[in-house]
Amino acid sequence: MDLDLSDPLASYRDRFIIEDDLVYLDGNSLGRVPIDAxxxxxxxxxxxxxxxxxxxxxxxxxxxxxxxxxxxxxxxxxxxxxxxxxxxxxxxxxxxxxxxxxxxxxxxxxxxxxxxxxxxxxxxxxxxxxxxxxxxxxxxxxxxxxxxxxxxxxxxxxxxxxxxxxxxxxxxxxxxxxxxxxxxxxxxxxxxxxxxxxxxxxxxxxxxxxxxxxxxxxxxxxxxxxxxxxxxxxxxxxxxxxxxxxxxxxxxxxxxxxxxxxxxxxxxxxxxxxxxxxxxxxxxxxEAGIDALRTKSTMLTALFIEAAKSLSSHGIEIVTPLGPSQRGSHVTIRHDSAFQIATALRKRGVIPDFRAPDLIRFGFAPLYTTFAETIRAAEILREILELRTYDALPATRKGVT
The missing domain is CATH 3.40.640.10 (Type I PLP-dependent aspartate aminotransferase-like (Major domain))
Incomplete structure:
Protein backbone atom coordinates (compact mmCIF):
# COMPACT_ATOMS: atom_id res chain seq x y z
CA MET A 1 0.00 0.00 0.00
CA ASP A 2 1.01 3.67 -0.34
CA LEU A 3 2.09 4.02 3.28
CA ASP A 4 4.55 1.16 2.91
CA LEU A 5 5.94 2.62 -0.32
CA SER A 6 6.64 5.93 1.42
CA ASP A 7 7.87 4.39 4.69
CA PRO A 8 11.44 5.60 5.40
CA LEU A 9 11.99 2.53 7.59
CA ALA A 10 10.78 -0.01 5.01
CA SER A 11 14.27 -1.32 4.21
CA TYR A 12 14.83 -2.43 7.82
CA ARG A 13 12.34 -5.26 7.35
CA ASP A 14 14.87 -6.92 5.02
CA ARG A 15 17.32 -7.09 7.92
CA PHE A 16 15.14 -9.57 9.81
CA ILE A 17 14.11 -13.18 9.25
CA ILE A 18 10.58 -12.80 7.85
CA GLU A 19 7.95 -15.41 6.97
CA ASP A 20 5.78 -13.72 4.34
CA ASP A 21 2.65 -15.69 5.25
CA LEU A 22 2.83 -14.74 8.94
CA VAL A 23 1.54 -11.46 10.37
CA TYR A 24 3.62 -11.18 13.52
CA LEU A 25 2.18 -8.65 15.97
CA ASP A 26 3.86 -9.83 19.15
CA GLY A 27 7.11 -7.89 19.02
CA ASN A 28 6.04 -6.32 22.31
CA SER A 29 6.64 -9.76 23.83
CA LEU A 30 9.52 -11.14 21.73
CA GLY A 31 11.06 -9.36 18.77
CA ARG A 32 11.96 -10.96 15.45
CA VAL A 33 15.47 -12.22 14.67
CA PRO A 34 17.85 -9.66 13.13
CA ILE A 35 20.07 -11.22 10.47
CA ASP A 36 23.03 -9.32 11.91
CA ALA A 37 22.39 -10.94 15.30
CA GLU A 287 20.63 3.56 13.21
CA ALA A 288 16.91 3.81 12.45
CA GLY A 289 16.48 6.61 14.97
CA ILE A 290 13.92 6.82 17.73
CA ASP A 291 12.16 9.79 16.08
CA ALA A 292 11.41 7.78 12.93
CA LEU A 293 10.49 4.70 14.96
CA ARG A 294 8.08 6.62 17.14
CA THR A 295 6.46 8.32 14.15
CA LYS A 296 5.82 4.98 12.45
CA SER A 297 4.69 3.35 15.69
CA THR A 298 2.07 6.07 16.14
CA MET A 299 0.85 5.64 12.55
CA LEU A 300 0.62 1.84 12.83
CA THR A 301 -1.30 1.91 16.10
CA ALA A 302 -3.61 4.65 14.79
CA LEU A 303 -4.39 2.58 11.70
CA PHE A 304 -5.30 -0.47 13.78
CA ILE A 305 -7.30 1.53 16.32
CA GLU A 306 -9.36 3.10 13.55
CA ALA A 307 -10.20 -0.35 12.20
CA ALA A 308 -10.98 -1.71 15.66
CA LYS A 309 -13.43 1.12 16.39
CA SER A 310 -15.86 -0.38 13.89
CA LEU A 311 -15.92 -3.70 15.77
CA SER A 312 -17.72 -2.52 18.90
CA SER A 313 -20.93 -4.22 17.77
CA HIS A 314 -19.06 -7.53 18.04
CA GLY A 315 -18.20 -6.94 21.69
CA ILE A 316 -14.79 -5.38 21.13
CA GLU A 317 -13.62 -2.67 23.53
CA ILE A 318 -10.43 -0.72 22.85
CA VAL A 319 -8.49 -0.53 26.13
CA THR A 320 -5.51 1.45 24.84
CA PRO A 321 -5.73 5.27 25.02
CA LEU A 322 -6.78 6.81 21.71
CA GLY A 323 -4.48 9.83 22.02
CA PRO A 324 -1.11 9.15 20.31
CA SER A 325 0.87 10.86 23.08
CA GLN A 326 -0.82 8.68 25.69
CA ARG A 327 0.03 5.24 24.28
CA GLY A 328 3.03 3.10 23.47
CA SER A 329 3.46 0.71 20.55
CA HIS A 330 0.86 -1.94 21.31
CA VAL A 331 -2.92 -1.84 21.14
CA THR A 332 -5.05 -3.83 23.55
CA ILE A 333 -8.65 -4.86 23.00
CA ARG A 334 -11.07 -6.53 25.41
CA HIS A 335 -13.60 -9.24 24.60
CA ASP A 336 -15.34 -11.87 26.72
CA SER A 337 -13.94 -14.59 24.40
CA ALA A 338 -10.48 -13.06 24.09
CA PHE A 339 -8.56 -16.31 24.48
CA GLN A 340 -10.58 -18.09 21.79
CA ILE A 341 -10.29 -15.11 19.44
CA ALA A 342 -6.52 -14.97 19.94
CA THR A 343 -6.36 -18.68 19.13
CA ALA A 344 -8.46 -18.16 16.00
CA LEU A 345 -6.14 -15.35 14.89
CA ARG A 346 -3.12 -17.61 15.26
CA LYS A 347 -4.80 -20.28 13.18
CA ARG A 348 -5.25 -17.65 10.47
CA GLY A 349 -1.58 -16.63 10.57
CA VAL A 350 -1.87 -13.56 12.80
CA ILE A 351 0.17 -13.68 16.01
CA PRO A 352 -0.98 -11.40 18.86
CA ASP A 353 -0.89 -12.44 22.49
CA PHE A 354 -3.55 -13.02 25.14
CA ARG A 355 -3.50 -11.62 28.66
CA ALA A 356 -5.91 -13.00 31.23
CA PRO A 357 -8.72 -12.70 31.69
CA ASP A 358 -10.06 -10.97 28.58
CA LEU A 359 -7.36 -8.99 26.73
CA ILE A 360 -5.65 -9.38 23.34
CA ARG A 361 -2.53 -7.32 22.66
CA PHE A 362 -1.32 -6.38 19.18
CA GLY A 363 2.28 -5.17 19.12
CA PHE A 364 3.50 -2.96 16.29
CA ALA A 365 7.29 -3.09 16.01
CA PRO A 366 8.17 -0.28 13.60
CA LEU A 367 11.45 -1.81 12.42
CA TYR A 368 9.67 -4.64 10.61
CA THR A 369 5.86 -4.33 10.86
CA THR A 370 4.19 -3.05 7.68
CA PHE A 371 1.02 -1.06 7.18
CA ALA A 372 -0.29 -3.82 4.90
CA GLU A 373 0.16 -6.36 7.71
CA THR A 374 -1.69 -4.07 10.07
CA ILE A 375 -4.68 -3.83 7.73
CA ARG A 376 -4.57 -7.57 7.06
CA ALA A 377 -4.69 -8.32 10.79
CA ALA A 378 -7.70 -6.04 11.24
CA GLU A 379 -9.49 -7.67 8.31
CA ILE A 380 -8.92 -11.17 9.66
CA LEU A 381 -10.06 -10.08 13.12
CA ARG A 382 -13.27 -8.75 11.56
CA GLU A 383 -13.89 -12.01 9.69
CA ILE A 384 -13.38 -14.07 12.83
CA LEU A 385 -15.82 -11.90 14.77
CA GLU A 386 -18.46 -11.79 12.04
CA LEU A 387 -18.38 -15.55 11.42
CA ARG A 388 -17.83 -16.37 15.11
CA THR A 389 -15.33 -19.05 14.15
CA TYR A 390 -13.84 -18.71 17.63
CA ASP A 391 -16.93 -20.31 19.20
CA ALA A 392 -15.73 -23.79 18.28
CA LEU A 393 -12.31 -23.32 19.92
CA PRO A 394 -11.38 -24.33 23.48
CA ALA A 395 -11.83 -21.64 26.11
CA THR A 396 -9.20 -23.10 28.43
CA ARG A 397 -5.68 -21.78 28.04
CA LYS A 398 -2.63 -24.02 28.14
CA GLY A 399 1.01 -23.01 28.32
CA VAL A 400 2.31 -19.74 26.92
CA THR A 401 -0.29 -17.21 25.77
Whole structure:
Protein backbone atom coordinates (compact mmCIF):
# COMPACT_ATOMS: atom_id res chain seq x y z
CA MET A 1 0.00 0.00 0.00
CA ASP A 2 1.01 3.67 -0.34
CA LEU A 3 2.09 4.02 3.28
CA ASP A 4 4.55 1.16 2.91
CA LEU A 5 5.94 2.62 -0.32
CA SER A 6 6.64 5.93 1.42
CA ASP A 7 7.87 4.39 4.69
CA PRO A 8 11.44 5.60 5.40
CA LEU A 9 11.99 2.53 7.59
CA ALA A 10 10.78 -0.01 5.01
CA SER A 11 14.27 -1.32 4.21
CA TYR A 12 14.83 -2.43 7.82
CA ARG A 13 12.34 -5.26 7.35
CA ASP A 14 14.87 -6.92 5.02
CA ARG A 15 17.32 -7.09 7.92
CA PHE A 16 15.14 -9.57 9.81
CA ILE A 17 14.11 -13.18 9.25
CA ILE A 18 10.58 -12.80 7.85
CA GLU A 19 7.95 -15.41 6.97
CA ASP A 20 5.78 -13.72 4.34
CA ASP A 21 2.65 -15.69 5.25
CA LEU A 22 2.83 -14.74 8.94
CA VAL A 23 1.54 -11.46 10.37
CA TYR A 24 3.62 -11.18 13.52
CA LEU A 25 2.18 -8.65 15.97
CA ASP A 26 3.86 -9.83 19.15
CA GLY A 27 7.11 -7.89 19.02
CA ASN A 28 6.04 -6.32 22.31
CA SER A 29 6.64 -9.76 23.83
CA LEU A 30 9.52 -11.14 21.73
CA GLY A 31 11.06 -9.36 18.77
CA ARG A 32 11.96 -10.96 15.45
CA VAL A 33 15.47 -12.22 14.67
CA PRO A 34 17.85 -9.66 13.13
CA ILE A 35 20.07 -11.22 10.47
CA ASP A 36 23.03 -9.32 11.91
CA ALA A 37 22.39 -10.94 15.30
CA UNK A 38 22.68 -14.42 13.82
CA UNK A 39 25.99 -13.47 12.22
CA UNK A 40 27.32 -11.76 15.35
CA UNK A 41 26.39 -14.67 17.62
CA UNK A 42 28.01 -17.08 15.18
CA UNK A 43 31.17 -14.97 15.33
CA UNK A 44 31.19 -15.00 19.14
CA UNK A 45 30.82 -18.79 19.24
CA UNK A 46 32.85 -19.94 16.23
CA UNK A 47 35.64 -17.36 16.21
CA UNK A 48 35.94 -15.82 19.65
CA UNK A 49 34.95 -18.62 22.05
CA UNK A 50 36.28 -21.42 19.85
CA UNK A 51 39.71 -19.90 19.27
CA UNK A 52 40.31 -17.36 22.02
CA UNK A 53 38.87 -19.47 24.83
CA UNK A 54 39.48 -17.81 28.20
CA UNK A 55 41.57 -15.09 26.57
CA UNK A 56 38.32 -13.76 25.16
CA UNK A 57 37.64 -12.22 28.55
CA UNK A 58 40.20 -9.54 27.74
CA UNK A 59 37.53 -7.90 25.57
CA UNK A 60 34.38 -9.50 27.03
CA UNK A 61 34.92 -8.37 30.62
CA UNK A 62 33.32 -4.94 30.43
CA UNK A 63 30.54 -5.84 27.99
CA UNK A 64 27.84 -4.82 30.46
CA UNK A 65 28.96 -1.22 30.81
CA UNK A 66 30.30 -0.85 27.25
CA UNK A 67 26.99 -1.91 25.70
CA UNK A 68 25.15 0.03 28.39
CA UNK A 69 26.81 3.18 27.09
CA UNK A 70 25.44 2.35 23.62
CA UNK A 71 21.93 2.01 25.03
CA UNK A 72 22.07 5.19 27.11
CA UNK A 73 21.07 7.67 24.35
CA UNK A 74 17.93 5.63 23.58
CA UNK A 75 16.62 6.24 27.10
CA UNK A 76 17.91 9.76 27.61
CA UNK A 77 20.74 8.75 29.92
CA UNK A 78 24.44 9.62 29.93
CA UNK A 79 27.43 7.35 29.54
CA UNK A 80 28.32 5.61 32.76
CA UNK A 81 24.71 5.43 34.00
CA UNK A 82 23.48 2.26 32.26
CA UNK A 83 24.55 -1.38 32.50
CA UNK A 84 23.36 -4.47 30.65
CA UNK A 85 23.01 -7.26 33.19
CA UNK A 86 20.78 -9.93 34.74
CA UNK A 87 17.02 -9.87 34.06
CA UNK A 88 14.45 -7.17 34.68
CA UNK A 89 13.09 -8.69 37.90
CA UNK A 90 16.58 -9.13 39.35
CA UNK A 91 17.55 -5.58 38.43
CA UNK A 92 14.30 -4.31 39.94
CA UNK A 93 15.07 -6.16 43.16
CA UNK A 94 18.57 -4.69 43.34
CA UNK A 95 17.56 -1.09 42.69
CA UNK A 96 14.31 -1.10 44.67
CA UNK A 97 15.99 -2.69 47.70
CA UNK A 98 18.87 -0.24 47.60
CA UNK A 99 16.68 2.82 47.16
CA UNK A 100 14.18 1.92 49.87
CA UNK A 101 17.00 1.32 52.34
CA UNK A 102 18.64 4.63 51.41
CA UNK A 103 15.36 6.50 51.85
CA UNK A 104 14.98 5.42 55.46
CA UNK A 105 11.31 4.74 54.74
CA UNK A 106 9.31 1.53 54.51
CA UNK A 107 6.51 1.76 51.93
CA UNK A 108 6.51 1.44 48.14
CA UNK A 109 3.85 2.64 45.70
CA UNK A 110 3.05 0.96 42.40
CA UNK A 111 -0.20 0.46 40.49
CA UNK A 112 -2.59 -2.46 40.41
CA UNK A 113 -2.02 -2.95 36.68
CA UNK A 114 1.76 -3.13 36.87
CA UNK A 115 3.43 -6.29 35.59
CA UNK A 116 2.87 -9.00 38.23
CA UNK A 117 6.56 -9.84 38.54
CA UNK A 118 7.27 -6.21 39.43
CA UNK A 119 4.54 -6.27 42.05
CA UNK A 120 5.79 -9.54 43.56
CA UNK A 121 9.32 -8.16 43.86
CA UNK A 122 8.22 -4.81 45.26
CA UNK A 123 5.89 -6.37 47.81
CA UNK A 124 8.62 -8.67 49.10
CA UNK A 125 10.97 -5.70 49.54
CA UNK A 126 8.41 -3.54 51.33
CA UNK A 127 7.40 -6.41 53.61
CA UNK A 128 11.03 -7.15 54.50
CA UNK A 129 11.46 -3.48 55.43
CA UNK A 130 8.48 -3.65 57.77
CA UNK A 131 6.28 -1.68 55.41
CA UNK A 132 3.75 -2.41 52.70
CA UNK A 133 3.14 -2.14 48.99
CA UNK A 134 0.51 0.49 48.23
CA UNK A 135 -1.45 -0.03 45.01
CA UNK A 136 -2.69 2.91 42.97
CA UNK A 137 -5.42 2.53 40.36
CA UNK A 138 -4.33 1.07 37.03
CA UNK A 139 -2.41 3.55 34.83
CA UNK A 140 -2.52 6.28 37.51
CA UNK A 141 -2.29 10.00 36.85
CA UNK A 142 -0.06 12.26 38.92
CA UNK A 143 -3.12 13.47 40.84
CA UNK A 144 -4.13 9.91 41.73
CA UNK A 145 -0.61 9.14 42.90
CA UNK A 146 -0.38 12.31 44.98
CA UNK A 147 -3.14 11.07 47.26
CA UNK A 148 -1.03 8.03 48.18
CA UNK A 149 2.28 9.75 48.93
CA UNK A 150 3.30 10.46 52.51
CA UNK A 151 6.41 10.41 54.70
CA UNK A 152 6.41 6.60 54.83
CA UNK A 153 6.73 6.16 51.05
CA UNK A 154 10.36 5.85 49.99
CA UNK A 155 9.92 4.60 46.43
CA UNK A 156 7.44 4.80 43.59
CA UNK A 157 7.88 2.21 40.84
CA UNK A 158 5.77 2.29 37.67
CA UNK A 159 5.89 1.05 34.11
CA UNK A 160 6.37 3.90 31.65
CA UNK A 161 4.24 2.02 29.11
CA UNK A 162 1.73 -0.31 30.76
CA UNK A 163 2.02 -3.95 29.76
CA UNK A 164 -1.76 -4.45 29.74
CA UNK A 165 -3.30 -1.30 28.30
CA UNK A 166 -0.35 0.19 26.46
CA UNK A 167 -0.99 3.49 28.26
CA UNK A 168 2.07 5.74 28.48
CA UNK A 169 2.72 7.69 31.67
CA UNK A 170 3.93 11.27 31.88
CA UNK A 171 7.47 10.57 33.06
CA UNK A 172 8.42 14.17 33.79
CA UNK A 173 5.27 15.08 35.71
CA UNK A 174 5.19 11.94 37.84
CA UNK A 175 8.91 12.03 38.64
CA UNK A 176 8.62 15.67 39.77
CA UNK A 177 5.63 14.78 41.94
CA UNK A 178 7.44 11.89 43.60
CA UNK A 179 10.53 14.00 44.30
CA UNK A 180 8.30 16.67 45.84
CA UNK A 181 7.28 14.10 48.45
CA UNK A 182 10.87 13.09 49.20
CA UNK A 183 10.71 9.68 47.51
CA UNK A 184 12.72 8.10 44.71
CA UNK A 185 11.28 7.24 41.28
CA UNK A 186 11.97 3.97 39.44
CA UNK A 187 10.69 3.42 35.90
CA UNK A 188 10.22 0.05 34.19
CA UNK A 189 10.99 0.66 30.51
CA UNK A 190 10.31 -2.86 29.22
CA UNK A 191 7.59 -1.71 26.81
CA UNK A 192 9.20 1.66 26.09
CA UNK A 193 12.80 1.22 24.98
CA UNK A 194 13.10 1.10 21.21
CA UNK A 195 9.54 2.24 20.51
CA UNK A 196 8.87 5.54 22.30
CA UNK A 197 10.85 8.54 23.49
CA UNK A 198 12.34 8.18 26.95
CA UNK A 199 14.13 11.12 28.61
CA UNK A 200 15.41 9.87 31.96
CA UNK A 201 17.93 12.69 32.29
CA UNK A 202 15.41 15.42 31.50
CA UNK A 203 12.89 13.85 33.87
CA UNK A 204 15.59 13.69 36.57
CA UNK A 205 14.54 10.07 37.09
CA UNK A 206 16.45 8.24 39.78
CA UNK A 207 16.35 4.67 38.55
CA UNK A 208 15.11 2.51 35.70
CA UNK A 209 15.09 -1.10 34.56
CA UNK A 210 14.02 -2.81 31.36
CA UNK A 211 14.46 -5.72 28.98
CA UNK A 212 16.07 -6.06 25.57
CA UNK A 213 14.12 -8.86 23.88
CA UNK A 214 11.03 -6.85 22.91
CA UNK A 215 11.52 -3.84 20.62
CA UNK A 216 15.32 -4.16 20.78
CA UNK A 217 15.08 -7.68 19.31
CA UNK A 218 17.98 -9.07 21.35
CA UNK A 219 16.58 -12.61 21.55
CA UNK A 220 14.71 -14.82 24.05
CA UNK A 221 16.13 -14.55 27.55
CA UNK A 222 18.57 -11.80 26.60
CA UNK A 223 19.81 -9.82 29.61
CA UNK A 224 18.03 -6.74 30.87
CA UNK A 225 19.40 -3.35 31.79
CA UNK A 226 19.46 -0.93 34.67
CA UNK A 227 19.93 2.81 34.97
CA UNK A 228 21.11 4.66 38.06
CA UNK A 229 21.49 8.44 37.97
CA UNK A 230 25.16 9.28 38.44
CA UNK A 231 24.84 11.17 41.73
CA UNK A 232 23.19 8.12 43.32
CA UNK A 233 25.94 5.62 42.51
CA UNK A 234 27.76 5.89 45.83
CA UNK A 235 24.61 6.52 47.86
CA UNK A 236 22.96 3.19 47.11
CA UNK A 237 24.10 -0.17 48.48
CA UNK A 238 22.64 -2.96 46.42
CA UNK A 239 21.78 -6.21 48.22
CA UNK A 240 23.48 -8.76 45.93
CA UNK A 241 27.20 -8.19 46.33
CA UNK A 242 28.92 -10.19 43.60
CA UNK A 243 32.42 -10.04 42.22
CA UNK A 244 31.53 -8.05 39.10
CA UNK A 245 30.45 -5.21 41.39
CA UNK A 246 33.70 -5.15 43.37
CA UNK A 247 36.04 -2.17 43.15
CA UNK A 248 38.98 -4.51 42.47
CA UNK A 249 37.40 -7.53 40.81
CA UNK A 250 40.59 -9.50 40.24
CA UNK A 251 42.18 -8.51 43.53
CA UNK A 252 40.15 -11.33 45.12
CA UNK A 253 40.17 -9.58 48.49
CA UNK A 254 38.37 -11.06 51.47
CA UNK A 255 36.23 -8.00 52.15
CA UNK A 256 33.59 -6.43 49.96
CA UNK A 257 34.35 -3.02 48.52
CA UNK A 258 31.79 -1.71 46.05
CA UNK A 259 32.86 -0.10 42.79
CA UNK A 260 32.23 3.64 42.86
CA UNK A 261 30.37 3.76 39.54
CA UNK A 262 27.48 1.91 37.89
CA UNK A 263 29.52 -1.31 38.08
CA UNK A 264 28.58 -1.59 41.75
CA UNK A 265 25.13 -2.76 40.59
CA UNK A 266 26.56 -5.71 38.66
CA UNK A 267 26.66 -9.14 40.26
CA UNK A 268 27.98 -12.09 38.26
CA UNK A 269 29.41 -13.13 34.93
CA UNK A 270 27.56 -11.67 31.91
CA UNK A 271 26.04 -14.00 29.26
CA UNK A 272 28.44 -13.12 26.45
CA UNK A 273 26.60 -14.96 23.64
CA UNK A 274 23.34 -13.15 24.46
CA UNK A 275 25.20 -9.87 24.82
CA UNK A 276 26.00 -10.08 21.11
CA UNK A 277 22.28 -10.01 20.32
CA UNK A 278 21.77 -7.04 22.61
CA UNK A 279 24.49 -5.04 20.89
CA UNK A 280 23.04 -5.72 17.45
CA UNK A 281 19.54 -4.76 18.58
CA UNK A 282 20.74 -1.48 20.03
CA UNK A 283 22.74 -0.72 16.88
CA UNK A 284 19.74 -1.31 14.60
CA UNK A 285 17.49 0.86 16.73
CA UNK A 286 20.06 3.63 16.96
CA GLU A 287 20.63 3.56 13.21
CA ALA A 288 16.91 3.81 12.45
CA GLY A 289 16.48 6.61 14.97
CA ILE A 290 13.92 6.82 17.73
CA ASP A 291 12.16 9.79 16.08
CA ALA A 292 11.41 7.78 12.93
CA LEU A 293 10.49 4.70 14.96
CA ARG A 294 8.08 6.62 17.14
CA THR A 295 6.46 8.32 14.15
CA LYS A 296 5.82 4.98 12.45
CA SER A 297 4.69 3.35 15.69
CA THR A 298 2.07 6.07 16.14
CA MET A 299 0.85 5.64 12.55
CA LEU A 300 0.62 1.84 12.83
CA THR A 301 -1.30 1.91 16.10
CA ALA A 302 -3.61 4.65 14.79
CA LEU A 303 -4.39 2.58 11.70
CA PHE A 304 -5.30 -0.47 13.78
CA ILE A 305 -7.30 1.53 16.32
CA GLU A 306 -9.36 3.10 13.55
CA ALA A 307 -10.20 -0.35 12.20
CA ALA A 308 -10.98 -1.71 15.66
CA LYS A 309 -13.43 1.12 16.39
CA SER A 310 -15.86 -0.38 13.89
CA LEU A 311 -15.92 -3.70 15.77
CA SER A 312 -17.72 -2.52 18.90
CA SER A 313 -20.93 -4.22 17.77
CA HIS A 314 -19.06 -7.53 18.04
CA GLY A 315 -18.20 -6.94 21.69
CA ILE A 316 -14.79 -5.38 21.13
CA GLU A 317 -13.62 -2.67 23.53
CA ILE A 318 -10.43 -0.72 22.85
CA VAL A 319 -8.49 -0.53 26.13
CA THR A 320 -5.51 1.45 24.84
CA PRO A 321 -5.73 5.27 25.02
CA LEU A 322 -6.78 6.81 21.71
CA GLY A 323 -4.48 9.83 22.02
CA PRO A 324 -1.11 9.15 20.31
CA SER A 325 0.87 10.86 23.08
CA GLN A 326 -0.82 8.68 25.69
CA ARG A 327 0.03 5.24 24.28
CA GLY A 328 3.03 3.10 23.47
CA SER A 329 3.46 0.71 20.55
CA HIS A 330 0.86 -1.94 21.31
CA VAL A 331 -2.92 -1.84 21.14
CA THR A 332 -5.05 -3.83 23.55
CA ILE A 333 -8.65 -4.86 23.00
CA ARG A 334 -11.07 -6.53 25.41
CA HIS A 335 -13.60 -9.24 24.60
CA ASP A 336 -15.34 -11.87 26.72
CA SER A 337 -13.94 -14.59 24.40
CA ALA A 338 -10.48 -13.06 24.09
CA PHE A 339 -8.56 -16.31 24.48
CA GLN A 340 -10.58 -18.09 21.79
CA ILE A 341 -10.29 -15.11 19.44
CA ALA A 342 -6.52 -14.97 19.94
CA THR A 343 -6.36 -18.68 19.13
CA ALA A 344 -8.46 -18.16 16.00
CA LEU A 345 -6.14 -15.35 14.89
CA ARG A 346 -3.12 -17.61 15.26
CA LYS A 347 -4.80 -20.28 13.18
CA ARG A 348 -5.25 -17.65 10.47
CA GLY A 349 -1.58 -16.63 10.57
CA VAL A 350 -1.87 -13.56 12.80
CA ILE A 351 0.17 -13.68 16.01
CA PRO A 352 -0.98 -11.40 18.86
CA ASP A 353 -0.89 -12.44 22.49
CA PHE A 354 -3.55 -13.02 25.14
CA ARG A 355 -3.50 -11.62 28.66
CA ALA A 356 -5.91 -13.00 31.23
CA PRO A 357 -8.72 -12.70 31.69
CA ASP A 358 -10.06 -10.97 28.58
CA LEU A 359 -7.36 -8.99 26.73
CA ILE A 360 -5.65 -9.38 23.34
CA ARG A 361 -2.53 -7.32 22.66
CA PHE A 362 -1.32 -6.38 19.18
CA GLY A 363 2.28 -5.17 19.12
CA PHE A 364 3.50 -2.96 16.29
CA ALA A 365 7.29 -3.09 16.01
CA PRO A 366 8.17 -0.28 13.60
CA LEU A 367 11.45 -1.81 12.42
CA TYR A 368 9.67 -4.64 10.61
CA THR A 369 5.86 -4.33 10.86
CA THR A 370 4.19 -3.05 7.68
CA PHE A 371 1.02 -1.06 7.18
CA ALA A 372 -0.29 -3.82 4.90
CA GLU A 373 0.16 -6.36 7.71
CA THR A 374 -1.69 -4.07 10.07
CA ILE A 375 -4.68 -3.83 7.73
CA ARG A 376 -4.57 -7.57 7.06
CA ALA A 377 -4.69 -8.32 10.79
CA ALA A 378 -7.70 -6.04 11.24
CA GLU A 379 -9.49 -7.67 8.31
CA ILE A 380 -8.92 -11.17 9.66
CA LEU A 381 -10.06 -10.08 13.12
CA ARG A 382 -13.27 -8.75 11.56
CA GLU A 383 -13.89 -12.01 9.69
CA ILE A 384 -13.38 -14.07 12.83
CA LEU A 385 -15.82 -11.90 14.77
CA GLU A 386 -18.46 -11.79 12.04
CA LEU A 387 -18.38 -15.55 11.42
CA ARG A 388 -17.83 -16.37 15.11
CA THR A 389 -15.33 -19.05 14.15
CA TYR A 390 -13.84 -18.71 17.63
CA ASP A 391 -16.93 -20.31 19.20
CA ALA A 392 -15.73 -23.79 18.28
CA LEU A 393 -12.31 -23.32 19.92
CA PRO A 394 -11.38 -24.33 23.48
CA ALA A 395 -11.83 -21.64 26.11
CA THR A 396 -9.20 -23.10 28.43
CA ARG A 397 -5.68 -21.78 28.04
CA LYS A 398 -2.63 -24.02 28.14
CA GLY A 399 1.01 -23.01 28.32
CA VAL A 400 2.31 -19.74 26.92
CA THR A 401 -0.29 -17.21 25.77
Missing amino acids: MERIRDVVEDQWAHELVLGWDHWLHSGTRIGDLLAPLIGASKGEVAICDQTSINLFKLASASLEASGRTNIVTDVGNFPSDRYVLESIATAAGGRLILAAEDPTARELAALLDDDVGLVSLSHVAYRSGAMADGAEITKLVHGHGALMLWDLAHSVGSVHVHLGEWEADLAVGCTYKYLNAGPGAPGFLYVRRDLHEKLEQPITGWFGHADQFGFTEKWEAARDVRRFLVGTPPIVSMAGVEVGIALTT
